[in-house]
Amino acid sequence: MTFADHFETIHGPPVFTLPEPGEEAHPAADGVAWRLDCLEAGELPFAELWRGFTDRVPSTGVRALVLGPWWDGEYTELRPALELILADAGPFPALRALFRADVTGEECEVSWLQLTDVTPVLEAFLLLEEFGVRGDDSPGVGEEPLSLGPVRHDALRVLRFESGGLPGQVVRAVGACERPALGHPELWLGVSRYGGDASAAGLAPVLSAGRFPALPHLGLQDGALQDELAAAVAPAPVVAQLESLSLSMGTLADVGAEALLGGRPLTQLKRLDLHHHFLSDARADRLRTAFGSAGSEVDLSEQQTPRRRRDEEWRHVAVSE
Template sequence: MTFVDRSTTFYDLPVFVFPGPDHEDLPAADAVAWRLDCYAADELPFDELWEGFTAKVPTERVRALVLGPWWEDEYTDLRPALELILADAARFPALRALFLAHVTGEECEISWLQLTDVTPALEAFPLLEEFTVRGGDSQGLGAEPLSLRPVRHEALRVLRFESGGLPGQVVRALGECELPALEHLELWLGVQQYGGDATVPDLAPVLAGGRFPALRHLGLQDSELQDEIAAAVASAPVVAQLESLSLSMGTLTDTGAEALLGGQPLGHLKRLDLRHHFLSDAMTDRLRTALGAAGTELDLSDRQIPHRWREEEWRYVAVSE
């Protein structure tokens, strides 16, 4: 499955597509999350679109930026567009949220989005509170892969990596980051075929707890290792500090759910998200009984049926290519 939606809000602001420098009647600079999209802006090259945006909109008041398709004709990698944004970082003192590659499957498959080292974005905007990165795989495309370096960031509260194949290097670097304000962490791990080579041991620093003392939501999602992840989560110290947990979008079966039920108590969670799963009716009933009694909101929607080919069953994640 390749569907990835286009968010209509970001940082609790409505997403507004910048129509190009020749248009009038723009909203107040701090009232929207500005989406830059070369297709929507008369197919301007990104450097011209960026120049027009920074000339037309009071950049000192912009609170959120959303980068849509940064190519107007032939697809290009992210680095040149990101470098333009970072070169003007000083002009955005109010920026608190940044979304890189706000792109749908119709515009570009998530695994084709050629990204880069995104650490400079965190370094250039030390007051950033929300950071989302979509994409990650560039295997065989000759582009620089998505990467991250260990970094300390005092302000970041929300971090999302949305990928059909999140590189293990990113997960390992995240485990070395110091993010004392981080409350919400969401990782779409994806599948190995599209570069998702992170292992359960790679998640150990996050699962150990203490690395991110303010963390209240953890999402380890969209993984073909969802059962193994569930087993690790069942005894992970970090769970005690969480208010919500998501193991959704992956290949969760009764094996992983059994590990959750047999592990540490989960009744303190306000919400447990297991949507897009491969659980039996009997197991969903057991989960509802165990967690419903504790008042935990449980999402068991979007049940999947394995594909059968010859004597084998094939299970699939929600977002891969």
């Protein structure tokens, strides 16, 4: 899977890329999700793009912000750009959604998007309802790895980590943080060669009942250990409160399907997303019958075939690089 297109909407409103200086016509501050892209802005340095944005658009009305490529030529680390945004957190009292980085595969592979500690974002924007991150745990020289510290955030409802290799530390921190309003966590776990070392055991706090009382959706996606995750999710107490579950984009095979069929009842689910899987036709039919007969929508699209590597089968995730 590649990221072929930029986001069209974020948090409801359409995404609008800030035009180059001199093109002054733009929507009302609260009518769009503002996207900042140094490449689209005539290869402006991010510091100039950010100042132009805060000068041209009333910050008090901005409700959603999307960060595209923050480099204007050669790739540069994220932290200087992030520090500029955090320094101006006060003038953005209406900000409810922030995503970084809306970058296509042509602009930069996801495994090359080197991120940093995201905790300061949640500490600075206490009314943020949706926060998304795209990138990996592959820092360059002098850079911090992608990380998350335990923090309480009362407003956050949607949390997305899109990664080809999500660190286990981040997964554990999601379970350790206090987020009573969280209802839509989506974690793309990825593979070990890109830093994805999360385990089923590390997800135990997320899977326990009551940790996130407003949790109708759980996404544990793009994992190389999806059978193990399915076995951990199937009997988990959190299952009873879910309306939708996604174990998509990974290596789910028949062992994982059997765990889902034999665990806690999942027939209350409105949607079960298993797209990009390695299930046999027989197991896929059993899942389709079991959940479809209960009125659940089941996505079993993108059936994959294992590849042979020497004498072993090899299954791939949808997003790793």
